[in-house]
Amino acid sequence: MKKSWTETYTRWSPKGSYLVTFHAKGVALWGGEHFKQIQRFAHPGVQLINFSPSERYLVTFRPMQEQGTSEDVQSIIIWEVFTGTKKRGFHADMSQADDRQWPIxxxxxxxxxxxxxxxxxxxxxxxxxxxxxxxxxxxxxxxxxxxxxxxxxxxxxxxxxxxxxxxxxxxxxxxxxx
Incomplete structure (x- = not known):
């Protein structure tokens, strides 16, 4: 039995099929008949999530990293839930009001x-x-x-x-x- 399910908080998917746990390295989905870990999504620092209505896609958001990093930062990623595949990444400009509203x-x-x-x-x-x-x-x-x-x-x-x-x-x- 796990001592700690999450490092910050949890969220349910819209239909209640999955429980999402948040971790430093990303998020994990739990569910199924035996309520076990189904999928992990590596997106460090995720703070917000959103599902498509059918729960086929998961959107993760992390705030921009500190300036000075040379890596291509994608604050928003859409994942396919069943395969765990990253489908597309997006940048968020937090100076724009439209990018500060969630879900984006x-x-x-x-x-x-x-x-x-x-x-x-x-x-x-x-x-x-x-x-x-x-x-x-x-x-x-x-x-x-x-x-x-x-x-x-x-x-x-x-x-x-x-x-x-x-x-x-x-x-x-x-x-x-x-």
């Missing part, structure tokens, strides 16, 4: 897509390729909050009033962008 990515209802808002640009990515949808982001000048539909691949976002142009709400079908 919002997932579509079925986890097929995820989106990140950065400086009025929505970057919609497909989970199969982990690449940008149509290799283009969506400019949302003055855009604020955005949410996915809980039933379909549709994004809704709000744009504030600007230069005497009234505020509006836009609903965008994904992947067609209509």
């Amino acid at each position: 990515f919002k997932w579509s209802h079925d986890g097929t897509y995820f989106v990140r808002n950065s400086k009025g640009v929505l970057s919609v990515c497909e989970t199969l390729s982990m690449g940008l949808l149509d290799k283009k982001s969506i400019l949302v000048d003055g855009g604020s909050e955005f949410v996915w539909s809980t039933l379909a691949d549709m994004l809704a976002f709000w744009v504030s009033e600007q230069n005497k142009i009234p505020a509006r709400v836009t609903i965008l079908a994904i992947p067609s962008k209509k």
Whole structure:
């Protein structure tokens, strides 16, 4: 029996399939019929996590390391839960308000897509390729909050009033962008 399950704290996955424990070298997933360690993800200094709705992907976040390091720092990593494979890494600019909100990515209802808002640009990515949808982001000048539909691949976002142009709400079908 383990004396210490975690070095900091624990979190459950959305469906309760996994218990995540946090360690200096990364995080570990526990679960299954015999409640044993299922997977480990090496991402030193992780402080926050988020799962896709289906629990297929895990997002880990660690704050930027001290300046002066020559290593390519990826503060955010998306992992495939079943294989433990790193699917994609991202940088976070903590001077940007959008990068200080957690979760930094919002997932579509079925986890097929995820989106990140950065400086009025929505970057919609497909989970199969982990690449940008149509290799283009969506400019949302003055855009604020955005949410996915809980039933379909549709994004809704709000744009504030600007230069005497009234505020509006836009609903965008994904992947067609209509």
